[in-house]
Structures are given as C-alpha cells and as structure tokens.
Amino acid sequence: MDSLLIEGGVPLRGEVDISGAKNAVLPIMAAALLTEETCVIRNVPNLSDVRFMGRILASLGAEVKIEEGTVQLRAARIHGRGDYELIRKMRGSVCILGPLLARLGVAEVSLPGGCVIGSRPIDLHLKGMEALGGVAEIKGGYVVVRVGELVGNQIFLGGRVGPTVLGTANVMMAAVLARGRTVIESAACEPEVVDLATFLSSMGAKISGAGSPTIEIDGVPALGGTTHDVIPDRIEAATFAIAAAATRGEIEIRGLRCEHIGAVLDKLKEAGVPFQRGEGSLRVNGADAFRPVDVTTQPFAGFPTDVQAQMMALMTLTDGISVITERIFESRFMHVSELARLGAEIAIEGGATAIIKGGRPLSGAPVMASDLRASAALVIAGLVADGRTDVKRIYHLDRGYERIDEKLGKLGGRVSRLRET
Ligand code: EPU
Numbered sequence: 001m002d003s004l005l006i007e008g009g010v011p012l013r014g015e016v017d018i019s020g021a022k023n024a025v026l027p028i029m030a031a032a033l034l035t036e037e038t039c040v041i042r043n044v045p046n047l048s049d050v051r052f053m054g055r056i057l058a059s060l061g062a063e064v065k066i067e068e069g070t071v072q073l074r075a076a077r078i079h080g081r082g083d084y085e086l087i088r089k090m091r092g093s094v095c096i097l098g099p100l101l102a103r104l105g106v107a108e109v110s111l112p113g114g115c116v117i118g119s120r121p122i123d124l125h126l127k128g129m130e131a132l133g134g135v136a137e138i139k140g141g142y143v144v145v146r147v148g149e150l151v152g153n154q155i156f157l158g159g160r161v162g163p164t165v166l167g168t169a170n171v172m173m174a175a176v177l178a179r180g181r182t183v184i185e186s187a188a189c190e191p192e193v194v195d196l197a198t199f200l201s202s203m204g205a206k207i208s209g210a211g212s213p214t215i216e217i218d219g220v221p222a223l224g225g226t227t228h229d230v231i232p233d234r235i236e237a238a239t240f241a242i243a244a245a246a247t248r249g250e251i252e253i254r255g256l257r258c259e260h261i262g263a264v265l266d267k268l269k270e271a272g273v274p275f276q277r278g279e280g281s282l283r284v285n286g287a288d289a290f291r292p293v294d295v296t297t298q299p300f301a302g303f304p305t306d307v308q309a310q311m312m313a314l315m316t317l318t319d320g321i322s323v324i325t326e327r328i329f330e331s332r333f334m335h336v337s338e339l340a341r342l343g344a345e346i347a348i349e350g351g352a353t354a355i356i357k358g359g360r361p362l363s364g365a366p367v368m369a370s371d372l373r374a375s376a377a378l379v380i381a382g383l384v385a386d387g388r389t390d391v392k393r394i395y396h397l398d399r400g401y402e403r404i405d406e407k408l409g410k411l412g413g414r415v416s417r418l419r420e421t
Contacts, residue, residue, distance in 0.1 A: 011249035037225030098173035158186030248286030
C-alpha cells in the first residue's frame with residue numbers, strides 16, 4: 001500500500017484549484033441508471049471512488065466511459081443485481097438502490113461498507129423505499145427491494161441524528177419516476193443533494209425545494225439523457241484552507257463556492273485565521289497564533305463532520321483548550337490516537353467529545369490513515385510537524401482527494417508518494 005512521506009515545517013504558498021465534489025458525483029452517476037439515454041457528467045474528479053462507482057454501474061450492464069474529467073454513462077439495458085463484493089466495499093454505492101427500483105422494479109444491493117466511521121445503517125433508505133410501495137428483505141447479505149409500481153407519498157426522513165444525505169438522494173431518485181407526488185420532510189440540505197436535484201431536473205424530473213428540509217417531487221413517466229457539470233468539492237476546499245492556516249502559509253483557493261463552507265469559515269474567523277472571500281475564490285493566510293474554538297458537527301449548513309478531523313489538526317497547534325463534539329457519526333475519532341503519535345494532547349470524553357489541549361509542538365512520526373478525512377487530518381499535522389511524517393495506507397486519501405500529493409507539492413509542501421509494489 002502506498003504511503004505519503006511528508007517533511008514538515010514548510011508554509012504552503014501559491015494557488016490551488018478545487019476539483020469536482022466526490023459526494024456529488026457518486027449519486028449523480030447512479031442517477032444515470034434512470035434513463036436509457038446517454039448522460040455526460042463533467043468536472044468529475046479523478047478518484048478511486050469514481051472509478052469504483054463506474055465498475056459497479058458496469059456490473060449492472062451500463063456502458064461506462066471515464067476520461068479526464070468526464071464520465072459518459074449509457075444504461076440502455078441493465079439488470080438489478082449489483083456485484084456483491086464491489087458494492088460492499090463502498091458506502092456511496094448504496095445510492096444505486098433508488099434508481100434501480102424506479103427503473104426496474106427490483107434492486108438487489110449488498111449491505112454497504114465504506115469508511116470505518118460507526119455502524120452506518122440504511123434503515124432510513126429502506127423506510128423511504130417502503131413508503132413509495134417497495135417491499136424490502138435481507139437475503140444472503142443482499143438487501144432486496146421489489147415494487148409493482150412506485151407511488152408518491154409523504155415521507156419523513158429524519159433519523160436519530162437528523163437527515164440522511166444519501167437516503168434523501170435515494171428517495172429522490174426513486175420518486176422522480178413514481179406515480180404522483182412525493183414530499184420528503186426532514187430532507188438533507190447538503191449542496192450535493194441540490195446538485196443531484198439539478199441533474200435530475202435536467203433529465204426531465206420535476207423537483208422543488210432541494211436545499212431546504214422539504215423537497216417535493218412530481219413523478220414523470222420517463223427521463224432523458226443530459227450533460228451536467230458537478231459542483232466543486234467543499235470538503236477539499238475546507239481541507240486546503242485549514243492546511244494553509246496550519247502551516248502559516250498564504251494560498252489562494254480557486255473554483256470553490258464560499259457559501260458551501262460558511263460554517264468552516266466562521267470557525268476559522270473565530271480562531272483568528274485571516275482570509276478574504278472572493279468570487280469563486282478564497283485567500284487564506286496563516287496567523288502567528290490562533291485562538292481555541294469549540295466546534296460541533298451538524299448537518300448542512302452547520303459545521304460538516306467531513307471537516308472535523310482536519311479542524312482538530314489545526315486545534316492541536318492552538319494554545320489553550322478546544323472542544324470538538326461529533327454529532328453525526330459515532331466512532332469518528334480514529335485520527336485522535338494517530339495525532340497523539342505526533343505529540344498532540346487530546347482526550348475523548350463520552351465517545352462524542354474530544355478535548356484538545358493545543359500548543360505543544362508536533363514532531364513527525366509514522367502514522368496510519370484509518371478513513372478518508374482522518375487521513376487528511378494526518379497530512380495537515382504532518383505538514384506542520386517537525387521532521388518526517390510517514391502517512392501509511394493512503395488509499396483512503398486517493399478515494400476522496402484528487403492528486404493531493406501533486407497539489408500540495410505545487411504549494412511548496414515537501415510531500416512524496418512512496419509506492420509499495
Ligand atoms: N443514518 C441512519 N440511518 C440511515 C442512514 C443514515 O441512522 O438509513 C445515520 C448515520 O448513521 C449517521 C447519520 O444518519 O449517523 C448521517 O448519515 P448520512 O446518511 O447523512 O451519511 P451518508 O449519506 O451515508 C454522506 C457522505 C459522507 C458524509 C455524510 C454526512 C457520501 C458518499 N458520503 O454519507 O461522506 O460524512 O453524508 O455529511 O456522500 C466522506 O466523504 O468522507 C464521507 C464519509
């Protein structure tokens with residue numbers, strides 16, 4: 001498995017372009033199953049998760065062409081049983097459930113895996129499919145959902161910790177071809193849900209309210225092909241902003257939408273990180289000293305769980321006590337023990353709260369990436385730490401950050417990939 005070798009202590013400087021959003025492109029690729037016609041998706045990041053989703057769609061019979069920045073999909077003749085092993089390996093693949101059910105009346109999907117961040121149930125996805133008339137059962141490790149005809153309904157999708165992003169995507173994708181009107185209440189408001197709604201609308205779907213907690217969908221008999229540009233990756237943008245601040249560098253982040261990272265910018269401001277918002281750009285400067293902050297992760301527009309680990313890395317550099325409360329996922333503190341190897345002082349209380357006693361200098365060490373965003377936090381800490389940090393198992397990073405070693409290298413970071421044969 002590849003590792004990332006980082007020689008810390010160099011401030012990041014220069015300009016970086018943000019790629020298309022991983023978490024937008026995955027459901028959009030799945031949505032192409034809803035039509036026999038060709039869909040072209042542009043501004044697609046070159047990520048292993050995207051290639052993986054391509055393999056899953058191909059295993060269902062779709063023609064998939066992935067080229068530099070573009071995915072072309074044609075699902076003329078497909079079947080409803082996804083490849084067990086492929087689907088099991090990627091959590092995002094659960095979003096083929098809705099489109100398969102809508103298109104074929106049957107979907108067989110192995111129980112999804114993905115990052116090691118809690119149990120990640122799919123009960124809300126199934127609640128939604130059942131509300132539309134689907135009948136679900138678990139058989140041989142597969143979730144099998146069947147329906148004679150999907151019929152629109154009122155569906156409350158709020159769960160234990162609030163809305164579900166991919167659950168909302170799944171129900172939306174099933175409802176676009178259902179008979180009559182579906183109203184999703186407590187829908188996820190994430191920009192990726194809005195991007196999916198934009199894609200579906202350009203295929204001919206009738207959707208209103210995406211981006212708010214109530215989404216209304218009037219089913220149509222069929223959808224057609226389309227061309228779509230994916231939104232920029234807000235989590236990548238936030239990661240670079242934090243990396244610039246942490247290294248006390250000065251970078252310009254281009255091609256992002258600042259309104260998608262409002263909560264992160266608010267916390268950076270509170271922490272004393274100077275930045276200027278531009279039109280589709282953000283300039284971040286590292287301050288000499290930061291202030292500690294308290295962060296609680298929330299559904300959009302709150303502070304994203306996908307930036308929690310990176311923020312923690314920044315807080316380890318800040319004199320004083322910062323508190324981070326993770327409210328979306330259980331067990332999303334895998335980075336804590338690895339940050340400790342670099343010298344960070346962090347205590348976990350009650351499973352969901354991390355207390356960070358910041359300000360101790362970090363020093364490089366071999367660390368293990370455990371999930372995508374935990375890996376990003378280790379990279380940020382490694383960029384600051386004195387000496388060499390060896391981040392092992394970076395396939396997690398390659399799932400979600402396009403060419404991160406190259407992008408950091410262009411900003412002056414001393415980062416190299418060690419390929420293991
Ligand atoms: N949940 C349930 N039942 C369900 C579905 C979710 O209880 O049926 C719970 C989850 O266990 C969790 C909460 O609801 O506690 C929110 O989970 P959600 O369903 O919103 O997460 P997701 O849709 O599976 C997406 C992103 C994640 C991101 C979350 C939250 C993709 C492919 N994944 O996951 O991204 O953290 O939304 O914003 O879109 C990442 O990119 O690193 C990543 C993990």
